[in-house]
Amino acid sequence: MRTIIEPFRIKMTEALPITDRGDREALLAEAKYNVFLLDAQHVTIDLLTDSGTGAMSDRQWAAMMVADESYAGSASWRHFEQTIRNITGFKHIFPTHQGRAAERLLAATRLKPGNVVPNNSHFDTTRANIEFVGATAVDLLTPEARDLQSQDRFKGNLDLAGLEKVIRDEGPANIPFCMITVTNNAAGGQPVSMENIRRVKEILVRHDIPLIIDACRFAENAFFINRYEPGHSKSSLLEIAREMFALSDGATMSAKKDGLANIGGFFACNNDDWADDFRNLLILTEGFPTYGGLAGRDLEAVAVGLMEALEINYQRYRHATVEYIAEKLLARDVPIVRPPGGHAIFIDAAAFCPHLAASDYPGIGLVNALYLEGGIRAVELGSVMFGKPASDGGAETPAPHELVRLAFPRRVYTQSHFDYVVEVLDFVHRHRDAIKPFRIIRQPPFLRHFTAHFALAG
Numbered sequence: 293m294r295t296i297i298e299p300f301r302i303k304m305t306e307a308l309p310i311t312d313r314g315d316r317e318a319l320l321a322e323a324k325y326n327v328f329l330l331d332a333q334h335v336t337i338d339l340l341t342d343s344g345t346g347a348m349s350d351r352q353w354a355a356m357m358v359a360d361e362s363y364a365g366s367a368s369w370r371h372f373e374q375t376i377r378n379i380t381g382f383k384h385i386f387p388t389h390q391g392r393a394a395e396r397l398l399a400a401t402r403l404k405p406g407n408v409v410p411n412n413s414h415f416d417t418t419r420a421n422i423e424f425v426g427a428t429a430v431d432l433l434t435p436e437a438r439d440l441q442s443q444d445r446f447k448g449n450l451d452l453a454g455l456e457k458v459i460r461d462e463g464p465a466n467i468p469f470c471m472i473t474v475t476n477n478a479a480g481g482q483p484v485s486m487e488n489i490r491r492v493k494e495i496l497v498r499h500d501i502p503l504i505i506d507a508c509r510f511a512e513n514a515f516f517i518n519r520y521e522p523g524h525s526k527s528s529l530l531e532i533a534r535e536m537f538a539l540s541d542g543a544t545m546s547a548k549k550d551g552l553a554n555i556g557g558f559f560a561c562n563n564d565d566w567a568d569d570f571r572n573l574l575i576l577t578e579g580f581p582t583y584g585g586l587a588g589r590d591l592e593a594v595a596v597g598l599m600e601a602l603e604i605n606y607q608r609y610r611h612a613t614v615e616y617i618a619e620k621l622l623a624r625d626v627p628i629v630r631p632p633g634g635h636a637i638f639i640d641a642a643a644f645c646p647h648l649a650a651s652d653y654p655g656i657g658l659v660n661a662l663y664l665e666g667g668i669r670a671v672e673l674g675s676v677m678f679g680k681p682a683s684d685g686g687a688e689t690p691a692p693h694e695l696v697r698l699a700f701p702r703r704v705y706t707q708s709h710f711d712y713v714v715e716v717l718d719f720v721h722r723h724r725d726a727i728k729p730f731r732i733i734r735q736p737p738f739l740r741h742f743t744a745h746f747a748l749a750g
């Protein structure tokens with residue numbers, strides 16, 4: 293059969309908040325047109341993020357019930373450690389409360405002011421943690437990734453020539469490690485090929501620079517490799533994941549994505565000195581190394597979830613969902629980034645709203661329209677998130693692209709929910725002339741997208 297079905301049935305339901313347009317109009321005004329400031333109880337379909345928003349399986353809940361909450365050396369810790377060692381092969385494994393805690397401790401223990409860290413694309417918390425200790429985070433995207441319509445299958449790859457240049461310019465001694473983010477969230481959830489990871493590693497080995505994988509969506513990336521990279525179609529996702537990790541020296545992970553858990557993360561590595569430094573700081577701020585800020589039941593949820601994320605039928609369904617929506621949107625001429633990524637669809641808000649300039653924040657206009665018409669919450673990844681405000685109060689430097697991300701929580705919404713999302717997007721697209729320009733009326737000094745207040749311009 294050609295229809296790919298959800299490989300689960302539903303044992304427990306959660307009521308969806310249903311609101312009407314009049315309510316939503318008032319709620320948007322109250323939230324100062326920033327959907328981060330809406331209460332989730334007023335959102336019907338929440339596509340703000342795929343992080344920590346997934347549904348857990350009966351096997352995860354069952355494991356949580358038998359979790360061991362001992363402070364030191366719990367059975368749940370052993371389950372967590374052995375699962376991650378089985379997947380990654382790393383010697384040292386440290387739980388953290390989420391991905392950014394692993395990033396913070398890695399940056400604090402390995403980086404000095406003036407150091408440089410290359411990556412295909414740093415996620416914003418990774419960049420912020422690197423910059424917080426005075427180092428510089430460099431993004432090395434390929435030219436294909438910058439072209440929103442390029443059909444390249446591995447648009448998440450790290451630019452090899454760019455890496456060679458950074459090493460030449462900075463000197464290897466100033467690069468304590470290089471990172472690769474799989475999949476490349478900031479560049480549209482695009483995958484990285486095994487070939488690219490291998491070639492990055494070859495370059496780094498010549499200069500004695502370790503490679504750290506930001507592994508948040510490692511299982512989704514493994515699926516892309518299995519499906520699209522020659523030579524990998526016969527390998528299981530676990531085998532592909534092992535091969536990816538074997539090419540690296542360590543990994544940071546947010547288990548809120550491919551750990552299929554609502555909280556959790558880890559750092560893993562082989563180097564004993566790195567592990568000693570990490571452990572010392574972990575105890576200071578996160579917790580004893582066998583729980584790292586997590587409850588025993590969280591360790592269990594992650595241990596079971598990581599293996600479920602590597603199940604081929606789960607990944608088939610996950611990717612089929614994204615492709616299903618992408619196909620329907622393309623058939624309705626809704627401009628999206630192609631090919632669609634692993635965890636999200638990115639809409640080109642500049643092409644969607646040709647009547648708006650970057651300074652009108654078309655992404656904010658589109659996000660507001662999606663909530664107003666359908667109670668759907670999406671997120672702007674454009675000039676509000678990435679634009680650079682002028683220090684003298686003059687014109688801002690806009691972001692390279694005005695995107696809106698629809699991120700898909702794992703195992704949460706059904707096909708009819710997505711049919712509804714397509715219908716709302718199609719409606720908003722046909723009435724796109726009604727999308728209004730916005731201006732910022734209040735903003736904090738950094739990460740302004742979370743708390744800024746907007747008003748309709750003019």
Ligand code: F0G
Nearest residue numbers: 341343390391392415417477508546548
């Ligand atoms: N790295 C990547 C690639 C991420 O996408 C995220 C989180 C993190 C690190 C940080 O992990 O949230 O557990 O501290 N991304 C979420 C998102 C928040 O919506 O894309 P965390």
